Amino acid sequence: MNVLIVIESCFGNTAQVAGAVATGLRSRGADVTVVDAASADAPAAEGVDLLLLGAPTHNMGLPGPASRAQAAAKGGHPVSSGIAEWLELLPGQAGRRVATFDTVAGRGFFSGSAAKAIEKRLRRHSATVAGRESFLVGGTAGPLADGELARAELWGAALAS
Numbered sequence: 001m002n003v004l005i006v007i008e009s010c011f012g013n014t015a016q017v018a019g020a021v022a023t024g025l026r027s028r029g030a031d032v033t034v035v036d037a038a039s040a041d042a043p044a045a046e047g048v049d050l051l052l053l054g055a056p057t058h059n060m061g062l063p064g065p066a067s068r069a070q071a072a073a074k075g076g077h078p079v080s081s082g083i084a085e086w087l088e089l090l091p092g093q094a095g096r097r098v099a100t101f102d103t104v105a106g107r108g109f110f111s112g113s114a115a116k117a118i119e120k121r122l123r124r125h126s127a128t129v130a131g132r133e134s135f136l137v138g139g140t141a142g143p144l145a146d147g148e149l150a151r152a153e154l155w156g157a158a159l160a161s
């Protein structure tokens with residue numbers, strides 16, 4: 001099973017989650033590639049059995065240029081382009097199995113969810129959604145809350161089944 005995980009991450013927390021999800025998938029024999037949305041050439045997903053997209057939640061949804069600049073002003077890595085831009089260039093994904101994840105600093109409805117926003121866009125590409133998960137961080141810069149990396153690994157393993 002070939003899995004492509006595409007992420008963006010300003011402070012590294014979403015990237016850590018991606019690493020744990022990849023570990024879970026690999027534990028079930030999956031062949032996993034993790035790429036940063038900014039460095040991924042063209043959004044190609046040929047030969048990919050499962051496409052995972054992950055991003056930090058900004059302003060209740062997907063990061064954009066203004067929120068990324070705010071993150072950088074708070075000490076995050078400068079991010080030139082991310083999942084929103086990657087998705088804009090993505091061709092139709094009819095029937096492709098996809099799953100989305102995000103990191104959130106708040107719990108519940110009022111945190112919003114980048115993963116939900118990504119899922120909505122992927123549905124417009126006619127993809128088949130296999131799952132969506134949010135992982136909690138302790139504040140804007142993190143760190144991830146206790147147990148979240150273990151939960152991410154289990155989620156990855158479950159996605160491989």
Ligand SMILES: Cc1cc2nc3c(=O)[nH]c(=O)nc-3n(C[C@H](O)[C@H](O)[C@H](O)COP(=O)(O)O)c2cc1C
Nearest residue numbers: 009010011012013014056059060103105106111140
């Ligand atoms: C500009 C900005 C807006 C944010 N808005 C939200 C939000 O609406 N809901 C939320 O739960 N977290 C919000 N956060 C916190 C992010 O979710 C947190 O920085 C992120 O999960 C860390 O992931 P990263 O290390 O991959 O960047 C915001 C952070 C920034 C910088």
